[in-house]
Amino acid sequence: MHESVDDAQAEMWFADPAGFIPVPLSFLLARPGSPEAEAMREAVAPLLDAAPKESVRQRFVAQFALGQQMLGTLCGFGTVHCSLGLHRDDIDPAGTPLLSLFTISWRHTNVAPRGVTAARAATGHTRVAFDEFACGPAALSETTWRSAAESGLPQLPLLQVHAHLPHPDCKRLAVLTVSTTAVARREEYRAVLRRVVETVRFEDPLGAAS
Structure with missing residues (x-):
């Protein structure tokens, strides 16, 4: 397990x-200038040094900066966790690998029963399903x-x-989202997200904080 499981300040x-x-x-x-920034600079340095020419190095820097900008935008909307998914397509093994993005974001809500809040959050969405998990509704x-x-995007x-x-x-409200362009695999990705929700706890599951 990740060391963060022992973080007494964790919210989930x-x-x-x-x-x-x-x-x-x-x-x-x-x-x-922060220690984290210095650690990132050291991690990226070998990639820059391996670039065959300056133009390639500049393209890498530009793409890296764009990625930072996009992540910064996500965090500006309350995103606190982000993971990149790379999976083999079991249905079409000859196809390209499936890419996805898993995020966790926090949103402030009006005070209301938890079931009501969950229902309101899904307003306007499709294939809505309600269930009770270990973490609640x-x-x-x-x-x-x-x-x-x-937009210039694909x-x-x-x-x-x-x-x-x-x-x-x-x-x-914690919002867990899996995003992908592999729309035909919606059932598989929905199952992935459901399994994640089954692991969620809002109280220390190991009692480390106590």
Whole structure:
């Protein structure tokens, strides 16, 4: 288990799904001059040194900066955890690997019973299902988006499977989301997210804090 399981200040506990690699947000978005920023610089230095020419190095720096900007935007909307998923397509093994993104975000809500909060959060979504988990009531739902033509992004549908988990204090909501362009695999990704929700706890599961 990750060392964070013993963090007495944690607000929730969960297990990353299999095949997902956590993104080190605290390092990627560290303030210049901080120990975290220095550690990231040292980690990236070998990649820059391995670039065959300056133009390749500059492209890497630009793409890296764009990634930092996108992660910063996510964190600005309350995202506190992000993992990249890479899986083999068991249905079509000859196809390209399946990419996805798993995030956890916090949202403030009006004080209300937890079941009501979960239902409100899924308003306007499709394939909404309500269930009771170890962490309390939750709503699972889906949304599908497509980038605007003028955005310059690939015109691929983006499936997002959400889990809305109201916190016991009834003042906030944890939103777990798996995003992928592999829309045809919606059932598999929904199952992945459901398994993650089954691991979520809002109280220390090991009693380490006590």
